[in-house]
Amino acid sequence: MYQKSPTQEWTSNVVRYKKFSGSWAWLLHRVTGLGLTAYVLVHINTLASLQEGPEAFNAKMQVFMAPHWLFAAWILFGLVIYHTVNGIRIVIIDFGKGAKYHKQLLYGAVAIGLIVFLWMGYIMFFGHTDHDFLSHIVPFYN
Amino acid sequence: MSYKYIGSRGSGSMSWFLQRISGVVLVFVMVGHFILMHYNPEMGHSFDRVFERMQNPYYQMLQIAFVVLALYHGLQGVWNIYRDFKFPSWLNMTVLAILIVAGVGFGALGIANILHF
Numbered sequence: 001m002y003q004k005s006p007t008q009e010w011t012s013n014v015v016r017y018k019k020f021s022g023s024w025a026w027l028l029h030r031v032t033g034l035g036l037t038a039y040v041l042v043h044i045n046t047l048a049s050l051q052e053g054p055e056a057f058n059a060k061m062q063v064f065m066a067p068h069w070l071f072a073a074w075i076l077f078g079l080v081i082y083h084t085v086n087g088i089r090i091v092i093i094d095f096g097k098g099a100k101y102h103k104q105l106l107y108g109a110v111a112i113g114l115i116v117f118l119w120m121g122y123i124m125f126f127g128h129t130d131h132d133f134l135s136h137i138v139p140f141y142n
Numbered sequence: 143m144s145y146k147y148i149g150s151r152g153s154g155s156m157s158w159f160l161q162r163i164s165g166v167v168l169v170f171v172m173v174g175h176f177i178l179m180h181y182n183p184e185m186g187h188s189f190d191r192v193f194e195r196m197q198n199p200y201y202q203m204l205q206i207a208f209v210v211l212a213l214y215h216g217l218q219g220v221w222n223i224y225r226d227f228k229f230p231s232w233l234n235m236t237v238l239a240i241l242i243v244a245g246v247g248f249g250a251l252g253i254a255n256i257l258h259f
Binding site: 033036037040045048050053054057058061064073077080084088090091095120127138139140 | 162174177180186188192198204212213216220223248251252255258259
């Protein structure tokens with residue numbers, strides 16, 4: 001009898017697997033979670049330059065203000081916002097009655113996430129800031 | 143020690159619960175973090191601004207909680223994914239040890255960054 005190689009087995013499983021919206025949400029949540037965890041470690045490591053004084057820190061931050069790094073930060077924000085809105089969806093499913101309308105929740109979450117993502121892009125690349133307003137609503141804002 | 147004796151101690155419901163709770167708290171802290179760091183480039187990327195904020199002990203406490211929660215939520219998440227697959231016991235122990243060491247190590251580094259001010 002014809003025996004599939006492990007690679008063929010894996011490939012045919014992936015192709016046959018039914019990709020419902022819920023399983024896409026689940027898979028993306030895992031992938032973004034892994035990416036964000038890796039980023040948190042790198043982020044903490046980068047911020048260690050705070051301990052080396054103003055020059056070292058400002059020089060490092062200047063590097064990340066370059067357009068391609070800013071773009072990378074925006075994409076990273078995309079991972080964050082997906083993980084956030086889908087995470088809220090998961091909590092609603094687990095603690096509320098969200099399992100009955102989990103698909104609608106996903107569409108809503110993705111729609112809200114996209115709006116926030118585009119808004120954040122606008123702020124990061126062309127934004128101007130209403131400092132007076134923010135200083136009233138955000139703690140520690142200065 | 144073989145992992146199977148540790149792995150069967152609990153149902154995992156507590157880590158499920160803590161993952162939800164830490165996630166909800168992180169949503170709120172993240173919103174503040176992004177507004178503070180990105181509403182204009184200088185706020186998150188100049189030493190002076192970071193220094194000013196870090197003079198407030200409550201802000202420092204919030205940042206420490208942020209580091210601890212983010213690391214817990216992230217590494218616990220990695221462990222959740224890992225546990226969906228079946229691996230040999232020695233590898234379970236190794237991965238668990240790496241995650242714990244990474245959590246403690248990066249947690250200490252993050253807290254040191256904050257308490258430096």
